[in-house]
Amino acid sequence: MDKTYQPEQIETRWYERWEADNRFAPSGEGEPFSIMIPPPNVTGSLHMGHAFQDTIMDTLTRWRRMQGRNTLWQVGTDHAGIATQMLVERKVAAEEGKSRHDLGREAFTDKIWEWKHESGGEITRQLRRMGASVDWSRERFTMDDGFYKAVQEVFVRLHEENLIYRGKRLVNWDPTLHTAISDLEVENRDQQGSFWHFRYPLADGVTTDDGKGYLVVATTRPETLLGDSAVAVNPEDPRYASLVGKFVELPLVGRRIPVVADEHADMEKGSGCVKITPAHDFNDYEVGKRQGLPLINVFTQDAAVRETAEAFDLQGRPLADVDPSLPAAYAGLGRFEARERIVADMDAAGLLEQVETVSNTLPYGDRSGDVIEPLLTDQWFVAVEELAKPAIAAVENGDIEFVPKNYENMYFAWMRDLQDWCISRQLWWGHRIPAWYDAEGNVYVARSEAEAREKHGLPADLELTQDEDVLDTWFSSGLWTFGTLGWPEQTEELATFHPTSVLVTGFDIIFFWVARMIMMTLKFTGEVPFKQVYVHGLVRDGQGQKMSKSKGNVLDPIDLIDGIALETLVEKRTGNMMQPQKAKAIAKATRAEFPEGIEPHGTDALRFTFLSQATTGRDIKFDMGRLDGYRNFCNKLWNASRYVLMNAEGQDTGIDGGEVELSLADRWIVSRLQQTQAQVTRAMEEFRFDHASQALYDFVWNEYCDWYLELSKPVLWDEAASDAAKRGTRRTLVRVLEAILRLAHPMMPFISEEIWQRVAPLAGTRAADGDSIMNQPWPLADEALVDEAATRDIEWLKGVIVAVRNIRAEMNIAPGKPLEALLTKGGPEDAERLAANRLFLSKLAKLERVEWLDDPEQAPLSATQLVGEMEVLVPMADLIDKDTELARLAKEIDKQEKLIGGIEKKLGNESFVAKAPEAVVEKERAKLADFEAARRLLVEQREKIEAL
């Protein structure tokens, strides 16, 4: 093995080998275990969130595979309608100077397919770098042929059951992208805005009770005035009771609109009167429904003012009896320009009463960044109420369990207040809606045009055109768990791997994806999509900031793995920015944070860092310090393995027979291994990857390396040790390491495999050449090997060694200087332990002589430490500095006295003694005895020194 751990030389090599050997495919044996990858955007690239999530999924997958489960980690990518279309649109504009309309639908979607084939491999390559053991042979895409079938089937069946319908509704309209989007794709941002108070003159000479000829309404959106169809007052409001049923004359437009009584009007707010614009505001739409008001649309799809309005009734039928004329002055103006003009005109007409500055929230499209406009359009909807009921029940009755549990509340809250889901998108990239229209506008929904004709008995010469719209991306990804397994065919995979075992996902897509998967999957398979949902948090930067290009704090997981030079990193963070003015600050901050760039850490270290920070349900602040620390951990494991191999390769490791004798240290480390195995397994079962990684780290570094390897040296290097003892130690070294590697493998797949290949043959556990650690059994704890007595003895031994080291540190004695030590007081057990462990003691504490002293009175002046009842003495009369030592002792005595005081107080409390469990009281008494013994020793020591 190389002297230093160099991950880059190991990782790609092993991944290629595993993939070539088809090790990621299900074994076909054992209880099934399956995970569906949340499909990343096909044209995307791997970010920290993916890397984190993939690490968790791979750790679970590798662990279950080693446990002998029939394991499938299903991989695939999402076509990501809007995101992908926008990306290619920009690319085509930049490269060819053409818009998608210049190309036309077919040519443009061809471009996207081209781009998909060209760049779609990026994310899958990166997934391989992460070590993801997904079954590539079953890779799917949400727009592949199979998915096309599944999507059509679902759409048609939901339509047949009236759970999908088409209608003219108010939807969130993105004026830039020219498509409807769902509520979830709207991002609300706080703004400072104006709040205009307008006077609407009362018609027919009517006046208010206090004699005014107008009503005051206030709005943040003056441009929608053009589409007002009423003014509402609260039915309980005495001020306006007499006006209900009367009319106002809509300023600038001249339309007569009624004053209606509706509870939507809040008496406390403003004047208590509110303008109602059912075609441009979601609340007003509801008022319109209640009051039977016309829907007057005044905007085009660009959110510009129309030449004439369109009026509809609530069923979306054109209304003839509403005057559609609009003032010519605003025609064609964008909504914001129109706003300014209307305010100015109202002001000029003396109808602007007041302008307030208010903070309000505006809806933005999460893709386009444009302000979303509620717009009346023809769209397809899923009626979700019926679908939601069983989906709620599945979580209530425990068929689906969220980890952590508190996300269930979030799920319930959302599911119990669901609006119908607008699923049509006015895009070109996606699953085209399987609906056809004849010239009269009749709709025929079917799996194909042919089926539509057949189903509805349409003549062959009747011209049909397919709906231009595509489905929301989440409509198809909602079918992911069963669509990937071959549904609507009843495949063997579906029978075996569905429902899937666990979904690993971020809380941010519980609504987008998780909830919809549950609804769709229950509806079409009668099964839940997954039994557990492990919800993880967001990966943030070290300061807790969200990583974003505009903040310039993005870390690329691949850069953490391979390392990156400073200049390259700065270029990457500042190049191609939306706001180039920020580049300078970002470059500066980057240079300050990474003066040397980022050095390579390897995938295993990155994975281990993610796991160690994976506390349930909480965002993680990515810590570069820990990444360094775990890279060092890999190095530690590497070097420990070198030591083991140096001492075991070509040697007798006791696997071919021959007498084997296990030392105390051997029995102890084997015992501790059992406990660690149990701990790690339990942590994995509970999704506590932080605990799993911590338990492994502790065991490997603090016990196996720090103590066991050191304790093995005296046995292996001592001429006097028997062959049986050497064999025993070699065998233990190798076998414990081999088990460590298996325990580590789900978390650190590469380094564990690399070392295991060398170690396994020595441990006698490898069946044949060409085996991989991937398919070895997960280490099981064997209770019978837990040896409490050995643990106590080793604790004693460590205590004595640490005592001597402490004395060296306190007395400023060089670490290497051979010393003499005496052990005294204590019991017969201590004397026996000394006799049994003299070799270990003298080597590890660097003692040239260590003896038992029967009579403590005989002790020479020594530096002392206490191990239990026993005293460790290092005679050194000539080395002790009287004053320093007295000062140190005073401090120590003081410390003990404080401890004693605390416990005495506790034990002096009658209710404590009376009410606390006996065991707790006993424990306190024992502690008191320990502290008192320590104090006694210190006091005696002080007397001796004072006597000097």
Next chain:
RNA sequence: AGGACCAUAGCUCAGUUGGUUAGAGCGCCACGUUGACAUCGUGGAGGUCGGCGGUUCAAAUCCGCCUGGUCCUACCA
């Protein structure tokens, strides 16, 4: 406005059902190249567990209030 989560060492975080002398890693200080590892070893310093109150023999842990932070949902005519 409603809800969720968080607050423990300089930093990033553990702390199971209330009982530990409150832990780890990184950082910091001192010392150290004897044959696994300086990506290391040994020893050490550093915390009134956000604040106030309550329950209890006993509170970092349970309850209430407050402060600070993060996020979600809704509303804002």
